[in-house]
Amino acid sequence: xxxxxxxxxxxxxxxxxxxxxxxxxxxxxxxxxxxxxxxxxxxxxxxxxxxxxxxxxxxxxxxxxxxxxxxxxxxxxxxxxxxxxxxxxxxxxxxxxxxxxxxxxxxxxxxxxxxxxxxxxxxxxxxxxxxxxxxxxxxxxxxxxxxxxxxxxxxxxxxxxxxxxxxxxxxxxxxxxxxxxxxxxxxxxxxxxxxxxxxxxxxxxxxxxxxxxxxxxxxxxxxxxxxxxxxxxxxxxxxxxxxxxxxxxxxxxxxxxxxxxxxxxxxxxxxxxxxxxxxxxxxxxxxxxxxxxxxxxxxxxxxxxxxxxxxxxxxxxxxxxxxxxxxxxxxxxxxxxxxxxxxxxxxxxxxxxxxxxxxxxxxxxxxxxxxxxxxxxxxxxxxxxxxxxxxxxxxxxxxxxxxxxxxxxxxxxxxxxxxxxxxxxxxxxxxxxxxxxxxxxxxxxxxxxxxxxxxxxxxxxxxxxxxxxxxxxxxxxxxxxxxxxxxxxxxxxxxxxxxxxxxxxxxxxxxxxxxxxxxxxxxxxxxxxxxxxxxxxxxxxxxxxxxxxxxxxxxxxxxxxxxxxxxxxxxxxxxxxxxxxxxxxxxxxxxxxxxxxxxxxxxxxxxxxxxxxxxxxxxxxxxxxxxxxxxxxxxxx
Amino acid sequence: xxxxxxxxxxxxxxxxxxxxxxxxxxxxxxxxxxxxxxxxxxxxxxxxxxxxxxxxxxxxxxxxxxxxxxxxxxxxxxxxxxxxxxxxxxxxxxxxxxxxxxxxxxxxxxxxxxxxxxxxxxxxxxxxxxxxxxxxxxxxxxxxxxxxxxxxxxxxxxxxxxxxxxxxxxxxxxxxxxxxxxxxxxxxxxxxxxxxxxxxxxxxxxxxxxxxxxxxxxxxxxxxxxxxxxxxxxxxxxxxxxxxxxxxxxxxx
Numbered sequence: 001x002x003x004x005x006x007x008x009x010x011x012x013x014x015x016x017x018x019x020x021x022x023x024x025x026x027x028x029x030x031x032x033x034x035x036x037x038x039x040x041x042x043x044x045x046x047x048x049x050x051x052x053x054x055x056x057x058x059x060x061x062x063x064x065x066x067x068x069x070x071x072x073x074x075x076x077x078x079x080x081x082x083x084x085x086x087x088x089x090x091x092x093x094x095x096x097x098x099x100x101x102x103x104x105x106x107x108x109x110x111x112x113x114x115x116x117x118x119x120x121x122x123x124x125x126x127x128x129x130x131x132x133x134x135x136x137x138x139x140x141x142x143x144x145x146x147x148x149x150x151x152x153x154x155x156x157x158x159x160x161x162x163x164x165x166x167x168x169x170x171x172x173x174x175x176x177x178x179x180x181x182x183x184x185x186x187x188x189x190x191x192x193x194x195x196x197x198x199x200x201x202x203x204x205x206x207x208x209x210x211x212x213x214x215x216x217x218x219x220x221x222x223x224x225x226x227x228x229x230x231x232x233x234x235x236x237x238x239x240x241x242x243x244x245x246x247x248x249x250x251x252x253x254x255x256x257x258x259x260x261x262x263x264x265x266x267x268x269x270x271x272x273x274x275x276x277x278x279x280x281x282x283x284x285x286x287x288x289x290x291x292x293x294x295x296x297x298x299x300x301x302x303x304x305x306x307x308x309x310x311x312x313x314x315x316x317x318x319x320x321x322x323x324x325x326x327x328x329x330x331x332x333x334x335x336x337x338x339x340x341x342x343x344x345x346x347x348x349x350x351x352x353x354x355x356x357x358x359x360x361x362x363x364x365x366x367x368x369x370x371x372x373x374x375x376x377x378x379x380x381x382x383x384x385x386x387x388x389x390x391x392x393x394x395x396x397x398x399x400x401x402x403x404x405x406x407x408x409x410x411x412x413x414x415x416x417x418x419x420x421x422x423x424x425x426x427x428x429x430x431x432x433x434x435x436x437x438x439x440x441x442x443x444x445x446x447x448x449x450x451x452x453x454x455x456x457x458x459x460x461x462x463x464x465x466x467x468x469x470x471x472x473x474x475x476x477x478x479x480x481x482x483x484x485x486x487x488x489x490x491x492x493x494x495x496x497x498x499x500x501x502x503x504x505x506x507x508x509x510x511x512x513x514x515x516x517x518x519x520x521x522x523x524x525x526x527x528x529x530x531x532x533x534x535x536x537x538x539x540x541x542x543x544x545x546x547x548x549x550x551x552x553x554x555x556x557x558x559x560x561x562x563x564x565x566x567x568x569x570x571x572x573x574x575x576x577x578x579x580x581x582x583x584x585x586x587x588x589x590x591x592x593x594x595x596x597x598x599x600x601x602x603x604x605x606x607x608x609x610x611x612x613x614x615x616x617x618x619x620x621x622x623x624x625x626x627x628x629x630x631x632x633x634x635x636x637x
Numbered sequence: 638x639x640x641x642x643x644x645x646x647x648x649x650x651x652x653x654x655x656x657x658x659x660x661x662x663x664x665x666x667x668x669x670x671x672x673x674x675x676x677x678x679x680x681x682x683x684x685x686x687x688x689x690x691x692x693x694x695x696x697x698x699x700x701x702x703x704x705x706x707x708x709x710x711x712x713x714x715x716x717x718x719x720x721x722x723x724x725x726x727x728x729x730x731x732x733x734x735x736x737x738x739x740x741x742x743x744x745x746x747x748x749x750x751x752x753x754x755x756x757x758x759x760x761x762x763x764x765x766x767x768x769x770x771x772x773x774x775x776x777x778x779x780x781x782x783x784x785x786x787x788x789x790x791x792x793x794x795x796x797x798x799x800x801x802x803x804x805x806x807x808x809x810x811x812x813x814x815x816x817x818x819x820x821x822x823x824x825x826x827x828x829x830x831x832x833x834x835x836x837x838x839x840x841x842x843x844x845x846x847x848x849x850x851x852x853x854x855x856x857x858x859x860x861x862x863x864x865x866x867x868x869x870x871x872x873x874x875x876x877x878x879x880x881x882x883x884x885x886x887x888x889x890x
Contacts, residue, residue, distance in 0.1 A: 068706075188760065241698055
């Protein structure tokens with residue numbers, strides 16, 4: 001059996017998931033009480049998985065780095081969540097949601113996974129409403145929908161601009177209900193620093209208690225990793241300050257394959273950077289593109305002018321011009337790349353020239369300020385707060401920023417990694433979005449994995465696999481804890497001139513310049529050299545103050561050490577993928593019109609990388625088989 | 638827009654651990670960009686402290702866009718600082734004056750023990766939610782979402798209460814360190830919706846009792862909580878909490 005057996009069920013696409021559910025072995029109710037499951041991360045995937053597993057009767061331990069599970073970064077998602085409900089009766093269906101998602105991902109995802117995602121999408125909405133999630137409603141009392149980047153139907157459910165918050169609170173409340181029942185133990189302010197394997201199977205984790213600095217060993221029959229993406233490799237991103245790849249990366253070092261690390265989503269509508277003191281960028285939901293019009297001046301000379309002094313005839317609504325059928329609603333990668341191009345041409349707007357306008361003047365004229373306020377009030381408010389400019393009066397300024405990572409740990413159809421007993425859900429896995437994620441699909445995937453996939457498939461593992469006996473006294477726990485302890489000590493001992501943040505910012509610059517919206521073979525080779533040099537500089541002596549107790553900069557130091565390794569793998573993966581697809585754009589591979597040029601003959605596969613200490617990573621391929629759709633060229637013209 | 642850069646003096650509460658004595662220490666920062674956020678200023682000061690071998694000022698923050706509820710400190714005597722409807726991560730230096738001394742303290746409440754410097758332990762709020770801040774439904778098949786119609790004004794009102802980010806500013810602002818705005822917000826969100834109605838009185842009883850048990854004070858209608866709330870949640874939610882609690886006195890469970 002190949003190590004990369006995706007375990008996709010036989011049978012027609014529509015029946016695969018149903019059939020698998022029928023085949024899955026069940027764990028007897030009285031046995032569940034004796035089985036522990038560790039869930040790391042309490043975002044949409046983690047909170048929903050932990051709550052559901054607790055309800056089923058497992059003994060669950062839920063870990064998060066935040067002071068409360070409610071604060072995981074899913075909370076910041078603004079726009080919405082897709083489902084194939086077809087409430088507006090505009091022709092939507094499970095098939096159409098599946099097709100849009102697989103096409104949006106530029107045919108670089110696994111058909112069966114994406115179809116299942118579309119199938120369970122409707123259950124998520126029903127579940128959330130039953131929990132009391134206050135979705136937006138029409139005056140008649142029914143749920144409201146809107147259209148969202150890349151879709152020609154209105155299938156996005158939303159809760160003002162706080163959809164992620166409300167869905168996460170729904171999952172968090174379900175989780176706290178289980179805490180109250182005693183089936184879930186919540187362990188906040190804990191950072192997973194290693195995975196413990198016994199006989200090759202995941203049997204526990206080592207965490208650092210961030211409040212006291214103590215290392216702790218936790219044992220379980222299975223581990224579910226829901227720790228989000230690696231966007232913070234770029235330093236500046238829309239991810240939260242503490243978002244990181246450490247848990248996933250440490251699993252990778254223990255043998256879990258990392259799939260498609262070069263697939264990164266750079267979101268078109270973020271507030272542009274203003275100064276070098278910034279540690280993160282703020283996203284403005286792309287739902288704004290439903291009513292806002294993106295433009296820059298036609299002439300370079302006009303770029304520095306006040307926008308109100310640029311006549312309508314002198315404005316270039318470049319997305320509407322180039323993509324007449326989708327206009328401002330083209331997928332994120334297309335919108336971002338085009339913003340970069342117009343800025344590279346010198347038509348970017350002040351103060352830095354790395355920004356384009358997103359203008360609501362026409363929408364306000366047509367619909368009235370109250371309607372716009374109702375739709376986007378909190379987003380406008382946030383923009384005003386940050387920039388000191390009122391978007392009801394002047395156009396917003398936006399620029400792309402790293403937002404989401406489609407790559408992640410490799411998982412099979414049941415969301416288990418190549419390490420038996422290690423499951424990976426949500427953004428942390430690679431499975432559903434291919435090379436580009438569509439808007440409002442991240443919340444859908446996190447909750448699909450957590451509520452409706454892992455709770456069932458984990459039983460199939462627990463009932464079928466021979467799980468080795470082990471307690472936290474096992475040698476494997478002692479060895480892992482020892483390694484973690486050495487790592488922490490080493491960071492505290494080094495005393496160079498440059499701080500963690502200094503080096504981290506340099507890493508971010510390299511990543512944006514060479515592993516960003518547009519990539520080349522030479523640039524990627526250069527990036528790899530620079531990353532290795534930064535990593536050497538970091539380990540030769542980075543300045544970390546404080547002790548091994550409560551020490552946030554020590555936490556960041558450990559995460560940056562991992563980003564410095566992951567960044568290199570991203571550059572390697574981007575270099576070896578000699579085609580353009582979705583968010584991965586290689587300048588050497590484009591059409592005459594400057595659009596992404598895929599190479600299905602040679603690259604219709606998942607690149608799953610094996611860690612190789614001290615040497616080059618080893619690539620394993622999972623060929624992507626399309627039995628139900630024919631890969632086509634994405635065209636949004 | 639473009640103001641000159643400014644100089645500010647930060648008088649910050651430093652406390653090495655829960656059992657240690659704390660004290661104010663003053664840090665002066667020149668060339669502060671008015672567009673910088675207050676937490677970005679702390680970042681800049683911390684970089685300098687680290688470079689000079691001193692311990693940085695510890696503070697919690699995460700999303701830096703006012704939604705996760707992680708950040709929070711008392712700035713010039715006000716929870717989250719002088720601006721209304723704002724978390725401290727969204728507070729910008731442009732609201733301060735050149736040469737101003739800014740006093741920065743952690744949330745102070747018995748229910749929120751200090752961990753270090755500006756970082757406090759707010760797990761009491763999670764325990765209040767665990768005592769009933771949910772609708773008791775399991776994961777699994779549910780009726781079609783549109784089978785339940787909820788009038789828009791009611792859904793909107795429930796949303797207003799559901800907007801709470803759990804930052805704890807209401808507690809920090811209250812002279813009695815009451816957590817009534819936080820607790821009332823969740824009770825109201827769920828009591829206003831048909832899904833949460835069935836268990837609304839039991840929920841109110843358990844959550845209020847948990848709030849008392851955690852050492853938060855009683856509400857005496859001062860209204861500081863509403864003024865400090867970054868999501869501008871109205872104290873009407875406290876009135877609703879009382880009504881639901883009172884109802885629980887007359888119903889048996």
